[in-house]
Amino acid sequence: MASKFTRSNGTGWLMAGPAAFLIFCFVILPFIAAIGLSFTNQRLVSPNPTEFTGLANYSQLLGMGMLHLDPVKDDAGNLVLDDAGQPKLPELRSFTRHNKDYPGIDGMRELFSFASGEGRTYVLARDVVFMKAILNTFIFVIVVAPLQGGLALCLALLINQRLRGINVFRAIYFMPVVVSIVVVSLLWRFIYDGQSGLLNNLLGALSFGTLPRIDWLGNASTALGAIIAMSVWQAVGFHMVIWLSGLQTISPTLYEAAAIEGASKWQTFRYITWPGLRNTAVLVLVVITMQAFGLFSQIDVMTKGGPLDSTQTIVFQAIQRGYGKQDISGGSAISVILFVIVLSVSLIQRWLTREKV
């Protein structure tokens, strides 16, 4: 509206001012502060003045190195075998602890290693826990995004039928969404419990007691999977509703035409429903991805990052350092890394799902 009747700078600033001011103070300023603080050694409470430390926080978090070790040979040139009969390797620690010949990897620990040639190649990281947190977060996102999006679509298709009482089912499927994730996490601790857990009891009953009891959250190989399953259970109703609103924008005449042409159910879905859901699909994917990168509450209530760091996540690390250890600068650096990851991933997603001309 370009009319002179709608022109008023005073009104504009007066009525948008409060919102703009609040968003500046509590979103934009902290965001800029996160970047600034990540280059310092700021602590929440500290008697010492804050100093500029450059990229120290980032190299501490992201520093990685590689080292190849050949088996030890005795003076005659033969391999020295260890107690198990395997070729003995020199101790990794002798290279990474105060070894003046290897200053680049000083203080690093093993992330993983693999056999190469006669010896082993070690991939080292300065902060092994943080590397695991990044890895776990990516696993979580990569599994949850398609799983939750796909299941939500199935539920939406199921709920989109014309059946008596279908609204009751829709209401029930959506129910976990309104329950706090903290409450949900505590309830599922009971379901996953190693002794009297409901899941173990159910599996035991179905298999007539032949399946062993598993401590789902206390086991490094099952803990992250258990948290993924619960997270999907809690949030799937949310995206079901978004799919549902997408489904309802597809014109019924298209379905009628398909029925007249004798299209099968799959053909109808493939050529009418799915193309009609394009924009919804992009939205669901982007929203789930952004939410999944923020994984924190489930971890804090259920596992605190354990067992053996198998459920460490980026946000859990940021909070543990920034708040738990009051290391504001370290927590800020992790926040910046997370933001860069989220931004890159969503840009890649937008590029991959762009409208192709």
Add this chain to the structure above:
Amino acid sequence: MATITSDNHGLRLAVRYAVLVLIAVIFIFPLVFMLISSLKPDAQLLADTSSLKAFLPVGDISFNNYSAAFKRAPVGLFILNSVIVTGVTVVLSLIVCSSAAFVFVFVNWQGRDLILTIILATLIVPFETIAIPLLLISSKLPWIGLDGLTWGWLNSYHVQIIPFVADGLTIYLFVQYFKDLPGELIEAARVEGASWFAIYRRIVMPLAGPVLATAAILKFLAMYNQYLWPLMVVQEEGYRPVMVGLQYFFQLNVVWGEVMAYLSLITLPVLAFYLYLQKAFIASIASTGVKG
């Protein structure tokens, strides 16, 4: 294709309902378990998990866990805190965000497009990435209260409220809704000599019912269920909301019946509210998904 006879039509219908019911059971059983367990003493609660009794109100049923929960922690205070923080934030948010969206859509002013673009850009900043610096900033901000000028916002209601009053999503929802209102109506009122504030109050807001409900519900859910932020900024019992108050039940000996009673107390009001306004809740989530 199979011919449709009344026989296999009935069978198909039965299969459909069976699938729907099975899925409903998956979504509802933890909540039923919570409610039923809150009525049982711990020994029975744990023993019952091995059978379907876990979901049935049988055996030694009482409200003892509820009275014990109130003795263990100031449950009433936690609920009051959550109600104050959530209620005040929702009301302020509706006023601040709707008036901002009003001038973004209807008023022509210098800086409008730039400010709106910046506000919408904040939608890609997840709260988790600003939580730590926000903690530092909040610990240093000034406040003028009953005891005069004080520094640091930690341990208060306002630290839980003010950072969440304005947000990009709420403003976006109002902007989208206002764009569909007839602009000529507003211009006509202007020509008639109505003040901007009168147009906002008398014309636009009375038409904004659906978007007010949407924004209120989304804000309510986000605020009531908040965990990370109050965990960091509220150490004093006096200002703790319900989700953080949960910690009291894991100090010393854990009585699961009391935990379940507390979880039921803080969850049932929200569930009742949801079931009562079910259509509005679902419509509010759906409206975040419809993009032009």
